[in-house]
Amino acid sequence: MRLTLKDLARELGVSTATVSNAFSRPDQLSAELRERILAEAQRLGYQGPNATARSLRRGRTGIIGLILADRLQYNFEDPVATRFLHGVSEVFDQQNVNMLLLPSRSEFYLGQSFDSLADGYIIYGPPRDGRILDKVTARRKPSVTVDFNLEGVRSLNIDxxxxxxxxxxxxxxxxxxxxxxxxxxxxxxxxxxxxxxxxxxxxxxxxxxxxxxxxxxxxxxxxxxxxxxxxxxxxxxxxxxxxxxxxxxxxxxxxxxxxxxxxxxxxxxxxxxxxxxxxxxxxxxxxxxxxxxxxxxxxxxxxxxxxxxPQHEKGRQAARMVLGLNNRSRDIVLxxxxxxxxxx
The missing domain is CATH 3.40.50.2300 (Response regulator)
Incomplete structure (x- = not known):
């Protein structure tokens, strides 16, 4: 069975908050207590607080979803798409943000809830199934459309x-x-x-x-x-x-x-x-x-x-837009x- 934070706290005779602080807020504990907790956690095989649960409590995942209009394979073989992805990833690396590539397959969006997957979305090209846009925009998370326009959503285009x-x-x-x-x-x-x-x-x-x-x-x-x-x-x-x-x-x-x-x-x-x-x-x-x-x-x-x-610059601008690093209210045309x- 997977060891939980409560199990470790019970084993050590301390509160769950103390164990949590040892992993996420070390300044709240003495060095001796923290070292004892981490050593016991390692001995028992406890890997730390559940990252997914923690992100849900905070309301942020540190992930931006990149919704692709084409097949995943196409975006890795098309030089225009790869240069765009390179620009996006450059900014995300600088900001310590992760990127989640999301497919163009309608069933992925229509058959499950993906509310907790990302903090915002870059929509790279219009999905062939318009219902995908309805599902994404209904979440009211920061979003940017690239190479098309969608009412109520910031856009980034080439002229x-x-x-x-x-x-x-x-x-x-x-x-x-x-x-x-x-x-x-x-x-x-x-x-x-x-x-x-x-x-x-x-x-x-x-x-x-x-x-x-x-x-x-x-x-x-x-x-x-x-x-x-x-x-x-x-x-x-x-x-x-x-x-x-x-x-x-x-x-x-x-x-x-x-x-x-x-x-x-x-x-x-x-x-x-x-x-x-x-x-x-x-x-x-x-x-x-x-x-x-x-x-x-x-x-x-x-x-x-x-x-x-400028595909690389377009990727950089899209990443900055969705992260709120530039003018939040203005569409951009390069x-x-x-x-x-x-x-x-």
Missing amino acids: NFAGAHLAAAHGIRHASGQIAVLGLRLISDATQISRVGDQPLTTAEESVSRRRLDGYQAALLEAGRELNPDWIWNAPESRYELGYQAAREALLCTPRPELLLCMSDRLALGAVAAAQDMGLVIPDDLKVIGFDDIPTAAYQRPALTTIHQ DARLIVRDSC
Whole structure:
């Protein structure tokens, strides 16, 4: 049987408060008494007061939950997500705060109570099941949404519209022909590559990709160009192989696109590979612009023109927001900037 604090106090002939103080408030005891209690605890195999019970009494766990919109595996293989997590963990380490990664699976939230798991939450991307947001916000704990907006909750975003506008404006200065977009999660619940066409799209409030699409379209309209929905492809995830597949489909169309605007660098890198496998020369035959500025973008040959977003800083800012280390009432929007390299 597991030895309890009461058992140890009874064995030593002291109060439970005295035993508790030996572990958590040593200044309340003489050095001799504390050493005797700790020595007896070690002999009997007592590990100390229950940490979970203590945190519940105090109302704090020292843990912040990071709710992921994607599979756990995806967040460890996607360079954008890993840089964000690195920024979050840097601040948490400095503040002696622990991080609990919470999955995107609805049954985890809907099938159990998780009130006591964390002191607050960073919600990284909109969960596919909106009921998860209802469960989290009902707890009224400090929360921050990242890459989407939720009424009554502080948000942290990149200026996706402005970044996409920069990308498109730069691209159309160098490409007079057909333009195609390789989009990302523009269609809810999509599981494979498809053209957008007349399918309903996500809103700008719930999707950074929609903000990017709006930025592309605004730049095209300003230049007197139009983007037909039939020239927009949707990928369900930011993956190299999906960019490859979508680019092949686009480049087999007539007229063949002269510019590909890609909503992530991983999609763009897949598109570059597809074009090269089809015998096209970049940027002579095709120009490609990505979004994110992941490390590989600079080392790719040709190096990828893209939009830089400070993912590491975004993680740091999200951590500071949820811990109340900066302005509590203000949403934050970080700048995005164009990085011109060889692909356009």
